[in-house]
Amino acid sequence: MKAVVLSDWGDASNFSVRDVPNPVIQPNEVLVQVKAFGVNPADYKTRSGTAPYAKQYTHPIILGWDMAGDVVAVGSSVTDFKQGDAVYGMVNFPNPGQAYAEYVAAPAADLALKPAKLTYTQAAAAPLAVLTAWQALTEHGHLQAGQTVLIQAASGGVGHLAVQLAKALGATVIGTASGKNEAFVRSLGVDEFFDYTTTDIGHTLNDIDLVFDTVGADTIFQSAEVLKPGGRLISIAYGAMDKVLAERPDISAERILVHTSGDDLRKINALIDAGKLRIEVSEVLPADLIADAHRQLESRRTTGKIVLHF
Ligand SMILES: NC(=O)c1ccc[n+]([C@@H]2O[C@H](COP(=O)([O-])OP(=O)(O)OC[C@H]3O[C@@H](n4cnc5c(N)ncnc54)[C@H](OP(=O)(O)O)[C@@H]3O)[C@@H](O)[C@H]2O)c1
Incomplete structure (x- = not known):
């Protein structure tokens, strides 16, 4: 072959x-x-x-x-x-x-x-992107209907799927990307969009229940800043959570690694079949x-x- x-x-x-x-x-x-x-x-x-x-x-x-x-x-x-x-x-x-x-x-x-x-x-x-988004929001983020989630890099491989999964789970979804991706990210169903090149999210948002940060060092401290006390920060691209927690000891912060799972894919298949995930x-x-x-x-x-x- x-x-x-x-x-x-x-x-x-x-x-x-x-x-x-x-x-x-x-x-x-x-x-x-x-x-x-x-x-x-x-x-x-x-x-x-x-x-x-x-x-x-x-x-x-x-x-x-x-x-x-x-x-x-x-x-x-x-x-x-x-x-x-x-x-x-x-x-x-x-x-x-x-x-x-x-x-x-x-x-x-x-x-x-x-x-x-x-x-x-x-x-x-x-597979890798959708399993990552699914496990971040459900297994680690415990996202509930009615909560608000911020997805950093909503236009990326992981982020564009996380937006749609979070909407399917009943959350209010805020997404970031640069302006050229605004129309795409809005088409995924975000309730609010912010261009990270022109807006400082840290000074714009607060009281967020969950942040899913797929960017890393560029955004992680801002991601921590916008959470409400007791909120959760899930990262897939930044590991030094002790530094984050030193600034925000009142949140939980975790870096996760996706794991392979045919069972999770079958749960995701139900959303694809229902037309909720593109x-x-x-x-x-x-x-x-x-x-x-x-x-x-x-x-x-x-x-x-x-x-x-x-
Ligand atoms: N730990 C794990 O299990 C796991 C699993 C999957 C992925 N990852 C990691 O997660 C990261 C993302 O993966 P991916 O596949 O989603 O990457 P990707 O598709 O390459 O992400 C690219 C997107 O990121 C956006 N972006 C870049 N900088 C940004 C910023 N400062 N703020 C907001 N958006 C920004 C870009 O939008 P613009 O062009 O508009 O800037 C672009 O659409 C990678 O580092 C990857 O290795 C880890």
Whole structure:
């Protein structure tokens, strides 16, 4: 099969498309013929060697966790899927997922059936970002109907899905991005939008129940500032919560790491089937342009998601 192979730590020029052996499945896995695969900032952090989980990888590496495709073989202990099922999922995160390939061996527990409403491209865009948004808002943020949530970077891969999930959970949703993304973020259903390049949120908002910060050091102290006493701050991109809590000891603040879950994807599927979640794919590229996809993501200017295919 063909796969995108990374020869060394460093920049995106270390990728090449090569012929490699097909993966062999374990009893708990299915073999998926990949129709499309997605990219995430975690991919470039692993590629460069800066992600903490990159330490366990040895070159040559096939990166990639997000994919959608068709089941072509089923391991002996798998009961949830059969040959011919269209599936999607985040494979093996944060261990090597090897989804930048024509075939991937995926644990059945990481997968869900692809909702009929989604194309393979849309489904490949979703898993890591939507699981992150879902787990941040529900498992960690305990978001309740009627509460107000601020989503920092509402136009990004994670943020645009978090806006829609928060609306579906019955919250009032405030989103930030730069002005060029205002129409897009409003189209997702935010109740209020703020352009971070012209508005200081810290001096504009207060009494927020939950902030989901997907930006990091640039926004984290402002995110803490707008919370009401007892409010929750969930970050996916900033770790030094002791510094945040030194300034706001009256809130709770947590950095989380997404975990793979076919069960969570099935809950999310119900929202997709009900038309409550749209996956925005801003760019679709052939697999040999993987370096362009990484460079675009590293610019931190991506709207929605980037997807590739062989
Ligand atoms: N811990 C975890 O489990 C986990 C899981 C997923 C992601 N992450 C991390 O979370 C971060 C976001 O991931 P992602 O996939 O959503 O990234 P992304 O799609 O690349 O985010 C890009 C978006 O961020 C917006 N943005 C940039 N700076 C901003 C600011 N100061 N204020 C508001 N919006 C801003 C940009 O909007 P403009 O172009 O309008 O500026 C752009 O639309 C990454 O660092 C990623 O590694 C962590």
